[in-house]
Amino acid sequence: MNVFEMMGRQYQDQITGFTGVCIAVVEWMYGCTQVVLQPKATNPSLKAHSEFFFPRSLVEVTDYIGLEGINPPEYTQPHFFGQFCRDKITGVKGTCVGRMTFLVASAQYMLEFQAEDQSTESHSTWLDEGRIEVIPDSTKSIMPEEVQGARPGGVLSADHYPPTMSRVNMISEGISISHDLMSHI
Secondary structure (H helix, E strand, O other), X not given: OOHHHHXXXXXXXXXXXXXXXXXXXXXXXXXXXXXXXXXXXXXXXXXOOXXXXXXXXXXXXXXXXXXXOOOOOOOOOOOXXXXXXXXOOOOOEEEEEEEEEEOOXXXXXXXXXXXXXXXXXXXEEEEEHHHEEXXXXXXXXXXXXXXXXXXXXXXXXXXXXXXOXXXXXXXXXXXXXXXXXXXXX
């Protein structure tokens, strides 16, 4: 099932029992695919604009909600995973490690890069797909297979998700991490 076929379906998490509709899909260079679920408006216990991230391997389809009147964008850009890329606008350079495909918006890619002061902590930024260009023949590119472990991995910190959502809640293997991203906008 491709990422657009995953959207518009209702999923239930096998661990928590949470049910929601898939509005986006996150793919990581490390092998993990996550579905972004939003609860139906009929769930009064959850705030509006709550999104929850679940590993694709831990959710089951329970219903097809449908996409009447919504035309998912066509995916035309190649995967940039492992490629050393540059932001056409700011010039920021980094290695592409993730992609978030939205139901009704441009896909975004995460570039991870080392700070100029060479600190041990890397930084990352999400960019719309049209802003990214591959730096040809870069020695900093890496094959996704070179960084994948025995089990699929992905980012488990809410700091690493696009600040386009007012609140991000991640649930992975029974662990819930919440982070208010409005302070970063």
